[in-house]
Amino acid sequence: MRVTGTGHASMRIDTAAGSILCDPWVNPAYFASWFPFPDNSQLDWESLGQVDYLYVSHLHRDHFDAKHLRDFVSKDATVLLPEFPTSEMEDEFRTLGFTKFLKAPNEQVVELDGGLKIMIQALTSPTDGPIGDSSLWVEYDGVRLLNQNDARPTDLSAFAELGHVHAHMLQFSGAIWYPMVYELPQAAKTAFGKQKRDRQFDRTWRYIADLKASHVFPIAGPPCFLDDELWQFNDIFGDEGNIFPDQSVFLAEYAKVGGTNGIVLLPGSVAEVTTEGATTTHPVPVEEFFANKVAHLEEMRERKRPIIEAEKASWRHPEVDVLGEMKRRIEPLLDESIYLAKGVGGPVRFDLVGYDGESVESIVVDFPGKEVRPYADEKVRYRFRTDRALIEQLLHSGEVDWVNSLFLSCRFSAARIGQYNEFVYAFFKCLSEERLQYAEGWYDEHERAVDAEDITIGDWVVQRRCPHLKADLSRFGIVEGDQLTCQLHGWRFDLASGRCLTSVGHKIRAHRADEPTPTATPEAAS
Numbered sequence: 001m002r003v004t005g006t007g008h009a010s011m012r013i014d015t016a017a018g019s020i021l022c023d024p025w026v027n028p029a030y031f032a033s034w035f036p037f038p039d040n041s042q043l044d045w046e047s048l049g050q051v052d053y054l055y056v057s058h059l060h061r062d063h064f065d066a067k068h069l070r071d072f073v074s075k076d077a078t079v080l081l082p083e084f085p086t087s088e089m090e091d092e093f094r095t096l097g098f099t100k101f102l103k104a105p106n107e108q109v110v111e112l113d114g115g116l117k118i119m120i121q122a123l124t125s126p127t128d129g130p131i132g133d134s135s136l137w138v139e140y141d142g143v144r145l146l147n148q149n150d151a152r153p154t155d156l157s158a159f160a161e162l163g164h165v166h167a168h169m170l171q172f173s174g175a176i177w178y179p180m181v182y183e184l185p186q187a188a189k190t191a192f193g194k195q196k197r198d199r200q201f202d203r204t205w206r207y208i209a210d211l212k213a214s215h216v217f218p219i220a221g222p223p224c225f226l227d228d229e230l231w232q233f234n235d236i237f238g239d240e241g242n243i244f245p246d247q248s249v250f251l252a253e254y255a256k257v258g259g260t261n262g263i264v265l266l267p268g269s270v271a272e273v274t275t276e277g278a279t280t281t282h283p284v285p286v287e288e289f290f291a292n293k294v295a296h297l298e299e300m301r302e303r304k305r306p307i308i309e310a311e312k313a314s315w316r317h318p319e320v321d322v323l324g325e326m327k328r329r330i331e332p333l334l335d336e337s338i339y340l341a342k343g344v345g346g347p348v349r350f351d352l353v354g355y356d357g358e359s360v361e362s363i364v365v366d367f368p369g370k371e372v373r374p375y376a377d378e379k380v381r382y383r384f385r386t387d388r389a390l391i392e393q394l395l396h397s398g399e400v401d402w403v404n405s406l407f408l409s410c411r412f413s414a415a416r417i418g419q420y421n422e423f424v425y426a427f428f429k430c431l432s433e434e435r436l437q438y439a440e441g442w443y444d445e446h447e448r449a450v451d452a453e454d455i456t457i458g459d460w461v462v463q464r465r466c467p468h469l470k471a472d473l474s475r476f477g478i479v480e481g482d483q484l485t486c487q488l489h490g491w492r493f494d495l496a497s498g499r500c501l502t503s504v505g506h507k508i509r510a511h512r513a514d515e516p517t518p519t520a521t522p523e524a525a526s
């Protein structure tokens with residue numbers, strides 16, 4: 001099996017029974033904030049796009065690059081579709097001219113022509129990607145590959161059960177706005193960033209140890225930031241709080257925990273993977289490339305500047321009545337929302353900075369009051385500050401997912417009272433009837449689920465499944481003193497009180513192992 005690195009989370013897999021192109025991303029994403037790193041625009045995409053199969057893991061724009069898919073990928077390719085709850089991905093592919101689809105039943109091996117086998121695992125909670133993320137398993141001639149991508153399944157047993165994996169591709173770097181955009185003192189930002197960076201690596205080691213593949217390929221990040229306004233997010237300043245470590249840092253950190261089977265694919269690198277081993281060739285020596293990272297980024301920044309300027313020029317839509325349009329779009333959804341609105345639990349304020357860079361219009365999305373209105377000098381749960389032009393563009397284009405556009409752009413600052421609130425972001429990625437209904441239904445089902453199984457970790461008995469997204473705490477839970485950390489997303493719980501220290505709600509059931517199991521009070525049991 002031949003794997004050609006094509007940048008970020010993208011790769012082309014070639015076998016004698018057919019080829020699969022995965023997640024080709026070339027054009028900047030999220031308001032021209034993210035670019036693929038290392039640059040992959042020089043690859044021969046005309047040839048790379050002539051494939052038998054196309055797989056895109058999810059709709060995040062650093063994976064689903066509509067322009068590139070339209071212009072460079074053969075419309076004869078069969079699209080391998082994860083079993084997502086909504087038809088959005090298929091609809092988008094059809095708009096781009098694709099007509100051949102294979103809907104892969106979740107976690108079932110599908111045999112394609114010539115003995116090529118695939119399995120796709122779809123993750124479908126409202127917090128997985130843009131309501132859906134997925135991983136692709138491939139087998140041909142005894143060689144198995146798992147492209148886990150940036151998906152975060154609770155465990156990898158569905159893949160491990162299919163036999164030893166030879167190539168495991170997974171994310172190791174950051175892909176979010178936290179903590180950089182938060183209005184915090186620099187020292188706090190650095191401390192939170194360092195924690196996050198450590199957690200990302202811990203999670204990666206956990207997955208690697210779970211699967212025990214012959215070779216591990218760090219993919220799906222980091223992006224690079226070429227706009228001068230965002231340049232500081234590149235991990236080139238020796239900042240231990242930077243959440244975007246690159247592949248060379250991965251190799252160094254992996255070596256510290258004993259990892260010796262890491263393989264970095266640059267765009268254009270080719271790995272021949274067999275059951276016996278892997279041989280890789282690179283367009284330039286990997287070490288040399290990363291030694292020249294700053295020069296590479298600076299050169300890219302100059303080359304891409306016109307693209308960024310052109311994008312920026314397209315954002316302003318002064319004809320859009322932002323308050324009126326937000327009311328029209330968001331109030332019907334607030335009316336329908338039970339779980340998300342309750343979960344947010346307070347007003348969320350948007351401060352929109354005008355074209356002059358100074359004037360500010362404050363708009364509140366009032367979740368308890370179920371309305372969108374001017375800010376009324378009240379306490380708010382979250383405050384976001386961004387350019388009015390970005391919101392105009394979102395409203396003008398009818399964007400239904402403000403996470404997959406505004407928030408991932410990092411072109412905003414934020415302040416909040418209290419803990420992280422996942423419902424805020426879940427709501428702003430569900431600005432359509434279909435998405436909102438799905439998310440509400442998901443929470444309804446999970447709120448009602450009875451989760452009675454307990455396990456013992458150290459001195460504590462705790463519920464087996466993480467209150468966040470059901471990770472098995474016998475694998476992901478670490479207890480230090482009276483605190484439990486679930487390593488899947490790093491959420492922490494105070495075991496004595498059961499309180500989640502990371503987010504609102506999400507209480508955990510726990511008691512000391514040497515104390516009797518608490519019995520439910522008559523009130524609680526009724």
Ligand code: FES
Binds near residue numbers: 471489
């Ligand atoms: S499943 Fe997300 S922190 Fe446990």
